[in-house]
Amino acid sequence: MKTPLLVVIGGGPKALAVAAKAKVLGDLGLPAPRVTIVEKHGIGANWTVVGGWTDGTHRLGTNPEKDLGFPYRSVDFRGFNRHVDHSMSRFSWSSHLIAAGTFGEWIDRGRPAPRHREWARYLQWSAQQADAEVVLAEAEQLSIVDDRWVIRCGGATEEPLVADAVMITGPGAAHSDWEHLGDRIAGPSKFWNQVADRSVPVVNRAAVIGAGETAGAILHQMSTLDAMSISVIAPRASLFTRGEGYFENSVFTDSVRWNALSLVQRRELINRADRGVLSTRVMEELRLDTRVGHVEGRVSGVQAVGDHVTVGIDTASGYVSQNFDYVIDARGGRDLWMLDLLDESARDRLELAIGGPATSERVQMSIERSMAVDGLGPALFLPSLAALRQGPGFPNLSCLGLLSDRVCAGLMESTTLTTSLTNGARS
Ligand SMILES: Cc1cc2nc3c(=O)[nH]c(=O)nc-3n(C[C@H](O)[C@H](O)[C@H](O)COP(=O)(O)OP(=O)(O)OC[C@H]3O[C@@H](n4cnc5c(N)ncnc54)[C@H](O)[C@@H]3O)c2cc1C
Structure with missing residues (x-):
C-alpha cells in the first residue's frame, strides 16, 4: 500500500x-x-x-x-x-x-x-x-x-x-467586514496590533461585539485601557459564564457520551459550554469593572459618522441604534x-x-x-x-x-x- x-x-x-x-x-x-x-x-x-x-x-x-x-x-x-x-x-x-x-x-x-x-x-x-x-x-x-x-x-x-x-x-481571518469604515472600527487583528503598538484610541464609549472566546480575550485586555464605558453587544438574554464543571468537561473529552445525546441536547450543551460564552476568569473581571454593561441584541449594521460610530442593533423589542467612539467586532471566525x-x-x-x-x-x-x-x-x-x-x-x-x-x-x-x-x- x-x-x-x-x-x-x-x-x-x-x-x-x-x-x-x-x-x-x-x-x-x-x-x-x-x-x-x-x-x-x-x-x-x-x-x-x-x-x-x-x-x-x-x-x-x-x-x-x-x-x-x-x-x-x-x-x-x-x-x-x-x-x-x-x-x-x-x-x-x-x-x-x-x-x-x-x-x-x-x-x-x-x-x-x-x-x-x-x-x-x-x-x-x-x-x-x-x-x-x-x-x-x-x-x-x-x-x-x-x-x-x-x-x-x-x-x-x-x-x-x-x-x-x-x-x-x-x-x-481575524478581520471584520466593517474595518474599511475607518480607524474607530477594528476586528481582532487590528485591535491586537493596536495593543502591540500601544495605539488603541483613548475614548469615552467603547463597544465590543460578541461574547465568546474572541471577545473574552479582548475584554480582558480592555480592562487595562482607558474608556469611560464598555458595552458588550451580544444577542443572548445575558452574558453567560462557560459551564466548566466536571460533567460539561467530560463530554468534551468523551465522544461516546456525545453519541447518546439528541441533537437538541447537543446544541444545548454547545451553547452552554462553548459558543458565545465567557470563561469564569473573564467573567470575574467584568463583575468587578463597573464600566462594563451588556446590550442585548444582534448588530445589523455599523456606520462611521464623523468622529463616532453608529451601531444598529436588532433587539427582542425592536431596532435601536447607539453611538460609540470605538467599536471592536469580536464575533470570531x-x-x-x-x-x-x-x-x-x-x-x-x-x-x-x-x-x-x-x-x-x-x-x-x-x-x-x-x-x-x-x-x-x-x-x-x-x-x-x-x-x-x-x-x-x-x-x-x-x-x-x-x-x-x-x-x-x-x-x-x-x-x-x-x-x-x-x-x-x-x-
Ligand atoms: C483568543 C482565543 C483563545 C482561545 N483559547 C482556547 C483555549 O484556551 N482552549 C481551547 O480549547 N480553545 C481555545 N481557543 C479556540 C482555538 O481557536 C482552538 O482551540 C485552536 O486554535 C484550534 O487550533 P487549530 O489547530 O484549529 O488552529 P490554529 O491554532 O488557529 O491555527 C491555524 C493556523 O492556520 C494558519 N492559516 C490560516 N489560513 C491559512 C492558509 N490559507 N494557508 C496557510 N495557513 C493558514 C494560521 O496562520 C494559523 O497558524 C481560543 C481561541 C481564541 C480566538
Whole structure:
C-alpha cells in the first residue's frame, strides 16, 4: 500500500497533533500517512500577535495538560493502543517543560496556565520533535484533479502541492467586514496590533461585539485601557459564564457520551459550554469593572459618522441604534470560511457529497467519525465543524489525541480500501 500524503492547512495544535501521531505510528511500524503542514506565518502563529487573535500575553483557558496527546486513550490501533498512548507522551506539555528545564518551577508556581505565546513555543518544539514537514506559504486554492487534491499556494513560482487528503484547521481571518469604515472600527487583528503598538484610541464609549472566546480575550485586555464605558453587544438574554464543571468537561473529552445525546441536547450543551460564552476568569473581571454593561441584541449594521460610530442593533423589542467612539467586532471566525478556498469544481463535488448547497448545518451534519466529509473522495477533514455530529471537543483543544487517532486511522483505512478495490478491478 502506498503511503498517502495528507496536507494540513494551518500549523496550529490540530496539525501538530496529527503530525505527532503520524510520527508515533510510523516509529511503531504501523501504517501512517505522510503529513505536510502548509502554514502562512509560522507554527503556532494564531497564539501570537501575528495571527491576529491575541497579543500572545493572555493565558490559555483550558489546562495545558490537554495537550497534543490528550486524553491518551487510543482505540483505533488494535493491539498497539497502549504503545501509541505511551509514545505520544513524548509530545506532552510536561515533556516540553522537562526539555526546557522548567518543569519543577512550573509545578512549584502552582501549574499556571501558560500564556498564548508559551503555547506557541510548545507547538514549535513539538514540530521539531515530530520532524514535521512544514511549507511556509498561504494556501490559496484547492481543486480536485484525478481524485487528488491540488493545493495552490501564494507566491507565483511555487509548484502546487498534490495530496491524497486535506485537513483545514483554524478559525480563518481575524478581520471584520466593517474595518474599511475607518480607524474607530477594528476586528481582532487590528485591535491586537493596536495593543502591540500601544495605539488603541483613548475614548469615552467603547463597544465590543460578541461574547465568546474572541471577545473574552479582548475584554480582558480592555480592562487595562482607558474608556469611560464598555458595552458588550451580544444577542443572548445575558452574558453567560462557560459551564466548566466536571460533567460539561467530560463530554468534551468523551465522544461516546456525545453519541447518546439528541441533537437538541447537543446544541444545548454547545451553547452552554462553548459558543458565545465567557470563561469564569473573564467573567470575574467584568463583575468587578463597573464600566462594563451588556446590550442585548444582534448588530445589523455599523456606520462611521464623523468622529463616532453608529451601531444598529436588532433587539427582542425592536431596532435601536447607539453611538460609540470605538467599536471592536469580536464575533470570531465565520463557520464556513474554509469553503472560500475550494474552487468551483471542488465545491460542486462537496455539494454532491453532502446532498445540496453547503449550508453550515448540512456541512456539520456530514462530518463522519474520521472528521472527513462523508462521501467526498479525496478526503477533506474539517475538524473545526465536527462538534455537532462527533463531539464538542474536536474543534478546540479538548481531545487532540482522539482527533489525530481518528484522522490517521480513517485515512489509512480508506487508503487500504481504495488499494484493494483498485487491485480487485485489475485482477
Ligand atoms: C483568543 C482565543 C483563545 C482561545 N483559547 C482556547 C483555549 O484556551 N482552549 C481551547 O480549547 N480553545 C481555545 N481557543 C479556540 C482555538 O481557536 C482552538 O482551540 C485552536 O486554535 C484550534 O487550533 P487549530 O489547530 O484549529 O488552529 P490554529 O491554532 O488557529 O491555527 C491555524 C493556523 O492556520 C494558519 N492559516 C490560516 N489560513 C491559512 C492558509 N490559507 N494557508 C496557510 N495557513 C493558514 C494560521 O496562520 C494559523 O497558524 C481560543 C481561541 C481564541 C480566538
